[in-house]
Amino acid sequence: MTESLDRTRLAAWRAYIEASQRLFTQLEEDLRADSALSFADYHVLVLLSEAPGQRLRMGELASRLVFSPSRLTYQISSMQRRGLVARESCPQDGRGSEAVLTAAGLLTLRDAAPHHLNSVRTNLMDDLDDAEVACLTRIFERLGRRLRAERDASTTHPHS
Amino acid sequence: MTESLDRTRLAAWRAYIEASQRLFTQLEEDLRADSALSFADYHVLVLLSEAPGQRLRMGELASRLVFSPSRLTYQISSMQRRGLVARESCPQDGRGSEAVLTAAGLLTLRDAAPHHLNSVRTNLMDDLDDAEVACLTRIFERLGRRLRAERDASTTHPHS
Numbered sequence: 001m002t003e004s005l006d007r008t009r010l011a012a013w014r015a016y017i018e019a020s021q022r023l024f025t026q027l028e029e030d031l032r033a034d035s036a037l038s039f040a041d042y043h044v045l046v047l048l049s050e051a052p053g054q055r056l057r058m059g060e061l062a063s064r065l066v067f068s069p070s071r072l073t074y075q076i077s078s079m080q081r082r083g084l085v086a087r088e089s090c091p092q093d094g095r096g097s098e099a100v101l102t103a104a105g106l107l108t109l110r111d112a113a114p115h116h117l118n119s120v121r122t123n124l125m126d127d128l129d130d131a132e133v134a135c136l137t138r139i140f141e142r143l144g145r146r147l148r149a150e151r152d153a154s155t156t157h158p159h160s
Numbered sequence: 161m162t163e164s165l166d167r168t169r170l171a172a173w174r175a176y177i178e179a180s181q182r183l184f185t186q187l188e189e190d191l192r193a194d195s196a197l198s199f200a201d202y203h204v205l206v207l208l209s210e211a212p213g214q215r216l217r218m219g220e221l222a223s224r225l226v227f228s229p230s231r232l233t234y235q236i237s238s239m240q241r242r243g244l245v246a247r248e249s250c251p252q253d254g255r256g257s258e259a260v261l262t263a264a265g266l267l268t269l270r271d272a273a274p275h276h277l278n279s280v281r282t283n284l285m286d287d288l289d290d291a292e293v294a295c296l297t298r299i300f301e302r303l304g305r306r307l308r309a310e311r312d313a314s315t316t317h318p319h320s
Binding site: 011023024140148 | 164165168169170171172173175176177178179180181182183184185186226274277278280281283284285287288290292293294295296297298299300301302303304306307308311
């Protein structure tokens with residue numbers, strides 16, 4: 001198992017993990033400075049803004065964010081205190097609850113998005129040619145699809 | 161500024177950020193389950209194991225990890241309590257201090273590495289062909305180099 005990654009793939013992995021962590025740190029610093037939002041705040045706002053009725057069940061949101069239930073509760077409570085989201089019980093299911101985007105949350109996202117996308121452009125995208133953009137899309141769309149499918153299978157059949 | 165990313169690049173960015181966050185969550189879960197280490201623990205062990213004398217100044221380590229000084233202090237204190245690293249004052253500089261890999265830290269890394277690299281292989285690398293590996297390396301080596309240079313320039317001349 002020690003030989004499980006050849007030198008070329010180990011170098012690719014290290015370049016990818018190191019540059020990505022550096023990039024995400026830089027983008028989050030920019031986001032906090034421009035809009036007083038964390039990466040997770042921003043991601044929640046985007047997911048809710050795109051959902052039907054701008055609301056998602058907590059379980060669905062946890063699965064989309066790959067957050068544990070306790071981490072999601074903490075995240076949503078923090079956003080609730082800042083007025084960005086509200087929490088409501090599900091109409092269809094008395095036990096479940098939903099996160100709902102507030103108007104203030106939508107306005108915050110609309111203010112933040114151009115700054116954030118500008119920061120993505122200057123820190124990452126301006127430096128990639130079209131072939132590299134296509135390659136990035138192909139690799140990570142396929143990876144995301146596979147990881148989602150694997151996780152859904154393991155949460156549906158946790159003991160299989 | 162709202163038009164700062166065209167549709168193709170926005171799709172590439174979203175595929176990359178979403179799949180990467182999903183991947184890093186999965187790899188960290190595997191690392192915790194196999195070796196009781198966080199991603200940050202593992203990264204510190206790798207950096208120290210590769211440094212001359214298996215030691216690095218705290219400032220250098222913070223810069224390599226892109227951690228704030230307070231986050232690094234917290235991280236190293238936690239690893240010190242588990243016996244993975246020790247902290248010593250720098251011989252050349254009475255005010256500075258260094259993190260030093262302990263024998264227990266080295267053995268922990270040697271036990272963890274094959275599991276972790278196996279998890280990188282099965283979750284990411286097995287699914288990439290050689291051209292995709294080359295593309296990943298090219299994009300992220302260049303990005304890492306640029307981000308390091310920009311950050312070094314901004315910490316050396318914070319007001320320029």
